Amino acid sequence: MMQHALIWKRADGTGMEYCTHTLGERTKIEGKVIRSLKEEVSFVEYNVICDELGNTESVMINYIQHNLVQTMKLQKDADHRWTRDGIHIPELDGLKDIDIGATPSTNLLPIRRMRLEVGESEQMTAAWVRFPEFDVLPLQQEYTRLGEELFEYRSASGYTARLHTDAEGIIREYEGEWIQENK
Template sequence: MEKTIIWKRLDDTGMEFCTTTLGERTEIDGKVIRSEPGERSFVDYHVACDALGNTREAVIRYVRQDNVQTMRLQKDDAHRWTLDGFHLPEFDGFTDIDIGATPATNLLPIRRLRLQNGESRELTAVWVRFPEFDVMPLRQMYTRLGECEYEYRSMSGYTARLRTDREGIIREYEGEWVEKSG
């Protein structure tokens, strides 16, 4: 099954066109455009997961004015991560990627964890930060509040409610993103 969604930033600084393929493997392809004071940027990304919903690869291209950067993160069967072919031992064992420029990657732990109402689970994701365009570990917690509602909490103190469709695709990311209708 393939679903396409267009999100807009609630502060009117950007939009995203995202296609999610759900089935034997999960894949996410997105294009984020942002225009903020002093910076205009474009993020083009592709995330591929295995049949269990574990991130296998993320390829990200980040364009700012005249600067173009890319990164390729990969994870092998032993959950060892590499960045552009170089091993990142501090990320070994992590399951998910969190691309900070998009709400799309929140789908991955939501689908993989299959939480029951009221249940919470903590994890550490490989977080791609913007505008730094680097990677860091990010401890997170997901709590299922209802059939299509979750609380996302990073251990830095940031919290947001996520409203999803039945497949776990984000429709509203509190305070940040909302699906653009018709």
């Protein structure tokens, strides 16, 4: 089992994150994000646990904004049926990955699970947690492996970014968004 501790800084200076990725039989990601946007000052704390195949199994998120504390517990069963705080969310059924919008850390999950060769692409849909809305929606995405440690990410909204990773798939730079400080 390997554990990686990371510090990311927002490219525009509006936030930082401390995160740990535990890679082994089961992937585990834990992080703390400080956001200081003009319209939102907040703190996001999360914990993601995956099954042996790299599929998201459970997610716990605490979101603190202007002294308002909100929590979300997402769980997925063996049949890929999702619940939020115990309530079934049928529009997420069948999805394998979580995408927590406040962090680059969860891009690791589809990158590691898909195991794309250079030049290959794969489309998938993730359970996307949005901020500051603090809801969860399906979001179509596509990953293309451009090089050994370079991927292109595209979402159905038209958003595109290049993701520079290490050999494990951990994001080192999320183009225009996040830069790892402790390389």
